[in-house]
Amino acid sequence: MNPSVTAAAALALLALPVHAAGTEVCSLSGSALRAKVEAGAAEIAEAYARTSRSDELSLDGSSADAACNWTCGSPRVITPLVKAFNFLQYNCNKPTPDTRRPVGRKTDSQMGLSVTDEEYRNATDKIFRSGSAGVGDLMRVPPALVQAAQDGSVKKLTDQVEKIPGAGWIKFSSTSVNNPPDGAARVLIRLLDGKSRFEQWIQIAINNGTGKLGRNVDFLAVQLVPDPTSPLNDGKPVVAFRGFSRTDSGFELEGPGSKPPHELSKCYSCHPTGLRAIIPAGAGTTGADGRPAIKPVGTIPLTGEGNITQISTEMPNGLAEVGPVGYKAEHNGPALGPTIDPSIEPKKRDELLKILRERREDFVANGIAARPGRAAVAGCAAKLKEPRRKAVVGNMDCQSCHDGETERRILNAGTSIETLFHKVVESKEAQMPPKDVWDADPSLKLNQSERKILFECLKAEYAEILQDWLTSDLLLVP
Numbered sequence: 170m171n172p173s174v175t176a177a178a179a180l181a182l183l184a185l186p187v188h189a190a191g192t193e194v195c196s197l198s199g200s201a202l203r204a205k206v207e208a209g210a211a212e213i214a215e216a217y218a219r220t221s222r223s224d225e226l227s228l229d230g231s232s233a234d235a236a237c238n239w240t241c242g243s244p245r246v247i248t249p250l251v252k253a254f255n256f257l258q259y260n261c262n263k264p265t266p267d268t269r270r271p272v273g274r275k276t277d278s279q280m281g282l283s284v285t286d287e288e289y290r291n292a293t294d295k296i297f298r299s300g301s302a303g304v305g306d307l308m309r310v311p312p313a314l315v316q317a318a319q320d321g322s323v324k325k326l327t328d329q330v331e332k333i334p335g336a337g338w339i340k341f342s343s344t345s346v347n348n349p350p351d352g353a354a355r356v357l358i359r360l361l362d363g364k365s366r367f368e369q370w371i372q373i374a375i376n377n378g379t380g381k382l383g384r385n386v387d388f389l390a391v392q393l394v395p396d397p398t399s400p401l402n403d404g405k406p407v408v409a410f411r412g413f414s415r416t417d418s419g420f421e422l423e424g425p426g427s428k429p430p431h432e433l434s435k436c437y438s439c440h441p442t443g444l445r446a447i448i449p450a451g452a453g454t455t456g457a458d459g460r461p462a463i464k465p466v467g468t469i470p471l472t473g474e475g476n477i478t479q480i481s482t483e484m485p486n487g488l489a490e491v492g493p494v495g496y497k498a499e500h501n502g503p504a505l506g507p508t509i510d511p512s513i514e515p516k517k518r519d520e521l522l523k524i525l526r527e528r529r530e531d532f533v534a535n536g537i538a539a540r541p542g543r544a545a546v547a548g549c550a551a552k553l554k555e556p557r558r559k560a561v562v563g564n565m566d567c568q569s570c571h572d573g574e575t576e577r578r579i580l581n582a583g584t585s586i587e588t589l590f591h592k593v594v595e596s597k598e599a600q601m602p603p604k605d606v607w608d609a610d611p612s613l614k615l616n617q618s619e620r621k622i623l624f625e626c627l628k629a630e631y632a633e634i635l636q637d638w639l640t641s642d643l644l645l646v647p
């Protein structure tokens with residue numbers, strides 16, 4: 170051992186609060202390693218189970234021994250800790266020296282990526298760029314649009330959109346997202362690249378009171394063909410996000426140090442599949458702000474062929490990956506609402522599904538007793554009579570569609586719990602699971618209080634799944 174290093178380390182310990190110094194874990198082995206990983210996994214699972222329905226998982230490393238304070242002295246993270254280290258990168262909001270950057274509100278990685286928001290912006294700016302600097306075609310908002318939006322007139326903006334070949338727009342109130350203080354009204358613009366390399370979707374808030382454009386501009390581009398700076402993985406499109414504030418001098422970037430100051434959110438947490446399905450509030454109904462919805466109008470139709478919900482639900486060319494840098498959904502945990510792999514031979518699959526459902530019925534009825542690091546889990550559906558408990562269980566196979574390959578991307582600990590609550594409980598227009606599931610089996614139709622129970626059961630079950638997953642590589646420890 171090098172004494173000068175030890176002295177320096179001791180000094181560092183004195184100078185910094187204990188949690189900021191970090192707890193070296195890669196040098197552990199055997200039972201000490203096992204105990205550490207199990208304690209960390211229990212802590213993360215407990216935090217997931219306790220995250221409120223209006224929030225997202227955010228670990229703060231507040232106790233000295235918390236997993237967010239783990240550091241790795243060796244150049245490579247040891248195998249049983251790889252999952253945990255990746256997971257912590259997306260979910261710790263406090264810095265850990267030399268190991269991982271903090272993410273979330275008030276950090277340089279507000280978007281929750283493993284790179285800073287600026288690094289992400291620079292990487293996305295390079296896509297379809299002809300020169301060596303500036304914003305490439307993928308992320309460039311047509312300057313004429315920015316200009317047309319400057320004085321706040323919706324009409325001026327949409328007139329400009331109509332001059333762009335292939336472009337369309339729709340003005341509506343959202344059933345799911347409110348943009349305080351403006352409200353739920355917005356105009357959404359879809360721009361198609363002339364060379365079919367990408368699509369751009371731009372959503373600008375409309376102030377409910379004045380009817381003029383608001384501040385918030387959400388921008389998303391779907392890259393459809395490869396570029397040297399952003400090759401496509403198995404041909405899957407890449408989705409890139411950006412947030413702006415509309416000002417009278419143009420679109421200003423949101424994020425660290427922005428003027429006017431506005432934080433970015435973890436876009437991927439609500440956009441696991443890339444584009445979110447747009448579900449406008451109908452005229453005469455209520456928007457997400459609780460106020461009367463504006464009448465949907467525009468060149469993109471609300472119903473019929475090529476309607477807004479259809480084009481936004483059916484991703485062009487399959488399911489997008491969040492990219493090109495900074496995020497891998499598989500690091501944020503296994504699938505929520507797991508089911509049995511549909512590619513397994515049908516008879517075997519039915520047997521496995523039966524076992525999964527029986528285990529679930531026991532879990533939702535009885536919960537689990539307290540264990541080290543974990544509070545007792547109450548039976549989330551204990552209040553229900555047996556046939557209705559079965560119905561809740563029958564709605565828990567979210568992965569049958571959210572499998573990452575066919576219909577939608579997987580949902581996991583990186584998915585906003587607020588969005589899960591919205592889709593499972595709050596949404597009147599597009600609840601999850603979709604009604605095709607009950608059309609096939611009417612006994613599975615849930616009432617509102619059963620939907621709340623479904624949400625609690627999914628969340629409680631996921632905490633267990635996450636805990637198992639984080640410890641699963643301990644099997645490799647000799």
Ligand code: HEC
Pocket residue numbers: 342343344345346357370371372387388389410411412433434435436437438439440443444445446447448449481585587588
């Ligand atoms: C709390 C969840 C949530 C977060 C966080 C979020 N979005 Fe969205 N976003 C939605 C929902 C829901 C819709 C569909 C809205 C509707 O039906 O009105 C949407 C729609 C959009 C659209 C219109 C195209 C589409 O996907 O349907 C864009 C563009 C967009 N968001 C960009 C962003 C960007 C950029 C970020 C991060 C800075 C972000 N969003 C963060 C929930 C979210």
Ligand code: HEC
Pocket residue numbers: 439440441442444445446482506564565566567568569570571576577578580588589592593599600601602603605606627
């Ligand atoms: C039969 C297929 C199917 C099942 C089962 C299903 N979903 Fe979905 N899900 C969809 C489709 C299609 C969309 C896009 C349309 C929409 O947003 O309403 C979607 C969208 C979502 C979204 C928005 C993010 C995204 O990927 O677009 C969430 C969150 C969600 N589902 C949650 C769930 C949960 C939780 C369950 C299980 C309780 C579930 N879903 C079961 C098909 C399904």
